[in-house]
Each structure stands twice: as structure tokens, then as C-alpha cells.
Amino acid sequence: xxxxxxxxxxxKIPDVLDFENRLREEENFWGWEIxxxxxxxxxxxxxxxxxxxxxxxxAYDNNKVVGRIDSTMIASHFDxxxxxxxxxxxxxxxxxxxxxxQRLLETLREILKNNHIDTLIALTASNEEARxxxxxxxxxxxxxxxxxxxxx
Numbered sequence: 001x002x003x004x005x006x007x008x009x010x011x012k013i014p015d016v017l018d019f020e021n022r023l024r025e026e027e028n029f030w031g032w033e034i035x036x037x038x039x040x041x042x043x044x045x046x047x048x049x050x051x052x053x054x055x056x057x058x059a060y061d062n063n064k065v066v067g068r069i070d071s072t073m074i075a076s077h078f079d080x081x082x083x084x085x086x087x088x089x090x091x092x093x094x095x096x097x098x099x100x101x102q103r104l105l106e107t108l109r110e111i112l113k114n115n116h117i118d119t120l121i122a123l124t125a126s127n128e129e130a131r132x133x134x135x136x137x138x139x140x141x142x143x144x145x146x147x148x149x150x151x152x
Contacts, residue, residue, distance in 0.1 A: 001061050003100065005107045008056035008068070010046035013039070015058065019065035019092070026093040055084070057107055059091070059100050067091040069104040073117060084112050086122035 008016065020034055032038060045051050053074075059067035070087040086108075091100045112120060 001098065003066075003103060004060045005103060006058050006060060008058050008070075010043065012058060012065075013042060015060075015065045016042075016068065019058075019068065022064075022092055023090065055108060055111055057104055059104055061095070066095040067100040067104055069101075069108050071108060071112075071120070073112075073115065081119070082115075082117055083119040083121055084117045086120055 006012070017034060017039065020030070024030060024034075045054075051072075054070070054072045056068070056070045058065045067090065069089040071084050072087065073082060073084050075082045089101050089104060091098075091104075109120065112118075
């Protein structure tokens with residue numbers, strides 16, 4: 001495997017769409033449709049200043065995306081801290097258990113450290129494979145309980 005970690009930029013959207021389609025070929029339980037509205041929303045996000053603190057990385061093997069990690073930096077007046085939120089990490093099923101998610105996470109942690117962020121907060125997916133992954137992340141511990149609140 002010839003793994004390369006690259007920043008997700010607007011020109012890489014076709015690579016990510018290919019990745020998302022290949023994800024569905026191996027596991028078809030993803031909660032969103034890859035349609036024109038979705039693609040337009042993603043494209044617009046790269047031109048929207050609200051996404052300036054987003055960090056998204058792609059893991060490539062032989063010019064194909066095989067993994068992805070997405071996060072955003074957050075600042076709070078509560079305690080004057082700057083943290084980051086891990087939104088998503090995913091690797092194509094046939095590439096799992098090869099250290100790709102760990103490499104993505106290591107690269108993200110280095111970027112955050114360089115931005116003076118010392119805490120990364122993540123919600124874990126409710127499947128056992130995700131829980132096993134997060135339990136093995138160095139210098140981490142499970143704390144608190146996550147909740148999703150839909151704004152309607």
C-alpha cells in the first residue's frame with residue numbers, strides 16, 4: 001500500500017464522491033443520498049467562510065480515496081478554550097485494520113497541535129467496530145455521554 005494523506009480541497013470532490021460510492025458498494029447503510037443537492041451543498045461549503053475552521057483529510061492509496069477524517073475547531077467563552085470536534089472518520093471496509101484511520105487521526109492531531117488545540121472531542125458511532133477503534137486511540141478516554149439534538 002502506498003498511503004498518502006492529503007487535505008480535502010474543492011478539487012478533490014470527485015475523489016470523495018467516488019469514495020462514498022465505493023463505501024456503499026461494501027456497506028450500504030449510510031444515512032444520506034449522493035444526489036445533485038448533496039453535491040451542490042458540499043461544493044458550496046468550500047466557498048463559505050463558516051467552514052474556515054474545518055479540517056478534512058483524505059487517505060489515498062494508488063490515487064483512490066480509501067479513508068477520510070473531518071473535524072472543526074471550536075472556541076468557547078465558557079472557559080476561554082479552543083478545542084476541536086471530530087465529526088467523522090471512515091475507512092473503506094476492505095481497507096480497515098491496516099492503520100489508515102490511525103494515520104488520519106495522527107495527522108489531524110499534529111495539525112491541531114500546531115494550531116494550539118489540545119483537546120479533540122468526538123462522538124462515537126454506535127457500532128462495536130467504532131467503539132473498539134476509539135478505545136485504542138492513544139492518550140484518550142471515554143468521558144461523558146453524547147447527545148444529538150435535531151433543530152427543526
